[in-house]
Amino acid sequence: MSDKPMKTATKIVSLGREKKYSKGVINPPVFRASTIVFDTMEEMRHAAKNKHNGEMFYGRRGTPTHFGFQAAIAELEGGAGTALYPSGAAAISASLLAFLQAGDHLLMVDSVYEPTRDLCDKVLKGYGIETTYYDPLIGAGIEALIRPNTRVLFVESPGSITMEVQDVPTLARIAHEHGLVVILDNTWASPINSRPFELGVDVSIQAATKYIVGHSDVMMGTATASPQYWDKLREHSYLLGQTTSPDDVYLAARGLRTLGVRMAQHEKNALAVANWLKTRPEVDHLRHPAFEECPGHEFFKRDFSGSNGLFSFVLKRGTVDAVTAMVEGMSHFKMGFSWGGFESLILGVTGIHNIRSATRWDSSKPLIRVHIGLEDPEDLIEDLSAGFVRFNEVMAKETQG
Numbered sequence: 001m002s003d004k005p006m007k008t009a010t011k012i013v014s015l016g017r018e019k020k021y022s023k024g025v026i027n028p029p030v031f032r033a034s035t036i037v038f039d040t041m042e043e044m045r046h047a048a049k050n051k052h053n054g055e056m057f058y059g060r061r062g063t064p065t066h067f068g069f070q071a072a073i074a075e076l077e078g079g080a081g082t083a084l085y086p087s088g089a090a091a092i093s094a095s096l097l098a099f100l101q102a103g104d105h106l107l108m109v110d111s112v113y114e115p116t117r118d119l120c121d122k123v124l125k126g127y128g129i130e131t132t133y134y135d136p137l138i139g140a141g142i143e144a145l146i147r148p149n150t151r152v153l154f155v156e157s158p159g160s161i162t163m164e165v166q167d168v169p170t171l172a173r174i175a176h177e178h179g180l181v182v183i184l185d186n187t188w189a190s191p192i193n194s195r196p197f198e199l200g201v202d203v204s205i206q207a208a209t210k211y212i213v214g215h216s217d218v219m220m221g222t223a224t225a226s227p228q229y230w231d232k233l234r235e236h237s238y239l240l241g242q243t244t245s246p247d248d249v250y251l252a253a254r255g256l257r258t259l260g261v262r263m264a265q266h267e268k269n270a271l272a273v274a275n276w277l278k279t280r281p282e283v284d285h286l287r288h289p290a291f292e293e294c295p296g297h298e299f300f301k302r303d304f305s306g307s308n309g310l311f312s313f314v315l316k317r318g319t320v321d322a323v324t325a326m327v328e329g330m331s332h333f334k335m336g337f338s339w340g341g342f343e344s345l346i347l348g349v350t351g352i353h354n355i356r357s358a359t360r361w362d363s364s365k366p367l368i369r370v371h372i373g374l375e376d377p378e379d380l381i382e383d384l385s386a387g388f389v390r391f392n393e394v395m396a397k398e399t400q401g
């Protein structure tokens with residue numbers, strides 16, 4: 001075997017399928033286990049000593065099904081190790097709880113995934129952990145918000161719904177000058193479109209539910225840490241009882257094998273749809289990181305190697321009824337939240353101003369979020385085009401009335 005580093009596409013196909021995980025079949029099989037049994041005391045001692053090193057010791061610590069998938073994600077993300085969780089939300093809460101305790105202060109990006117915001121406001125607050133939200137485009141201005149008790153800087157880039165791309169290297173550099181742990185929700189990039197640890201991140205989270213699983217049928221989260229923080233993240237997650245079913249891990253690992261080709265096609269299809277949307281008179285601007293009009297586009301160009309199927313667009317004007325007429329009548333786009341599968345999704349998002357506190361959002365202009373799936377983009381454009389006809393019919397009636 002050559003020692004030359006593998007290219008990403010090769011890694012996606014090959015990592016975590018070594019014989020020690022797969023036992024010689026192509027996909028590492030499903031090992032179901034609570035109890036691991038030992039013949040001798042010596043064997044038990046050996047397993048205990050090597051329980052973080054590929055030896056089975058206790059069901060909750062994982063089996064070769066888990067170990068292979070963990071090794072693949074750790075290497076793709078570029079960290080020292082990966083912990084698995086039953087959802088992306090669990091990966092976020094366990095990562096925060098590993099590095100925060102009562103009396104600590106957390107800096108949280110204002111455009112964060114809404115349930116993460118709710119976790120801060122409804123759960124962490126009760127544990128005595130205070131959160132300050134910051135503008136995703138704050139850059140070096142983050143320094144002024146750091147307090148003596150600030151322990152964690154949380155970034156999500158691009159942000160949920162409004163898609164602001166953050167200057168992660170600048171934020172991480174300043175955070176590290178003050179001894180903070182930098183946690184990134186890296187779900188949008190997936191493990192292949194950014195190099196989080198090279199950008200200075202300490203913990204990188206994936207809602208594997210999205211593009212890694214890729215088929216909208218499994219919930220899973222991963223958190224990958226740098227060598228400095230891996231032991232702490234792993235042990236805290238273990239003590240919080242975080243574990244995943246080997247059946248789910250099997251499906252996630254199977255999804256991973258096609259991540260490269262799926263992402264390339266999602267990106268291509270989404271760019272075709274986005275470019276068409278740009279020509280529409282109803283559209284004010286796109287919130288797609290690959291387009292200059294998206295806030296933080298320059299950081300996208302610098303820090304990402306590609307985009308995917310998820311983006312938003314803002315309309316110049318529009319009533320709730322008009323947006324409803326558009327999104328309810330689609331043929332190919334379905335209404336739903338959890339993206340990253342092969343299918344297209346559409347959402348008319350209202351009330352964004354209610355989930356922003358460090359920045360302002362003008363909710364008078366409707367925002368529509370789409371996930372562009374693997375259908376033919378011509379069919380999707382036709383679908384959206386018919387949607388605009390319904391939208392304009394309602395708008396015309398309302399202005400007459």
Ligand SMILES: *Cc1c(COP(=O)(O)O)cnc(C)c1O
Pocket residue numbers: 087088089090113156160185187188207208209210219220221338
């Ligand atoms: C979906 C999502 C999550 C949550 O993942 P679940 O597996 O649904 O819990 C977290 N962060 C981002 C950015 C997401 O899009």
